[in-house]
Amino acid sequence: MRPPRRTSPGFSRRAQFGLFAAYVAAVAGVVIGLALVVAARVDPRGFALIRGAAIDAIAPLSAAGRSLVERVSGIDDALYAYVAAGTQNRALRAENMLARRRLIAARGLERENRRLRALLRLAEHTPDRVATARIVGSTASGSHRLATLTAGSLNGVRPGHPVRAPEGLVGRVLETGATAARVLLLADTDSSVPVLIVRNGQPALASGRGDGRLTIRPLVPGPAPFRRGDVALTSGTGGLYPPGIPVAVVDKVDRDGALAWPLADPARLDFVMVEPAFAPPLPPPAPPLAPPAAAPR
């Protein structure tokens, strides 16, 4: 038997009024929700306190299960490695030979580089680290690609700080709680990173597509200067990301750009580094104009 419907309150005045009040509350709630969305659009940093507290609250939950997931998601790699051991061995041997030769050349270059730097008295840019933290989860059901980080404003993490892993750039901090923060991943559609192509130094812009890949567009008009396998590094333009961090590798070249995969796969990351926002040194201020020596006339 179907239960009686709430929509027929009968003759009770009180029940009728209660039903009406529920509708009023619901419609008012929809209006308030829409107002909140608009407010968030106008001022994305609004409600930072509430949102920060929510991040803090769910980060430990994610952290608890993370090690288990890491173990499970590694299984396919292990199986594949077993099957492909023979061919992989041969390929690795060849690669090793090549790498050894390159290493010797690189050592020479390094020495030369150090000497030239000393000549130029250039200080090496060593970014100081804000925090080292774990990536413990992401919002797999939301429409933004965000990951949860186990370091927050107590550790010095601020919105806008770039986040990187040994493999490459991960993204930047979007909002922070006291002990956890949300990271906007490179693959998000709101993320765009100024890069340059290692092979030819062409400047480009890498922006997320929302499906895990990045679109790389050249900044200068003309035929796309990309090739499959090209690596893109951050260029440091814009002052947010420090230069020289690997970002992505080009997978497919199309008419007006290229599709690329981020080098740091967020699903495989464990520890990441939060760095302070990079601001290129400002040029020295222009010398003030000499005061007029004498009043004219």
Next chain:
Amino acid sequence: MPPSADLPRVPLRTRMTPAASVLAASLLAALPVIATAAVLPPFGLLALLAWRLLRPELWPVWAALPFGLFDDLVSGQPLGSGMASWTCVFLAIDRLDRRFPQRGWRFDWWIAAAASIFVLVAGMLAAALPLTMVPTILPQIAITILAFPAVSRTVAALDRWRLKR
């Protein structure tokens, strides 16, 4: 209607299971899976829909507001998007209840599918993404629609457990 004094007290389990299960389903967004594409269905919404379609008299129509707010906070969506879209869904289901008081289970699935599509697209718009991005959430929409029967079964099992004496 407030429970009268002469009625026997309803055990806590019976009263709290629906709300607790919806909140827990929302928390599934905190699963330690790091995804670069939207792959998981919005479990909180699915659980809420399943309860609403199974037990229409359980909640007043504004009940979607607090659930939506909680889901927004947990999932990192803009605050208010879940509140507004979930409540719109509840209002629509209320209308449907009046139009089609006798429904089959398949019709409920259609309703859940339409509601999921509406909420996912509305969530995208709330996050200031253009409509041209809809193809990237098509897999998520498909997963969500296919996941509804499983969630609905789980909710039905919970309902049986909740009302067990």
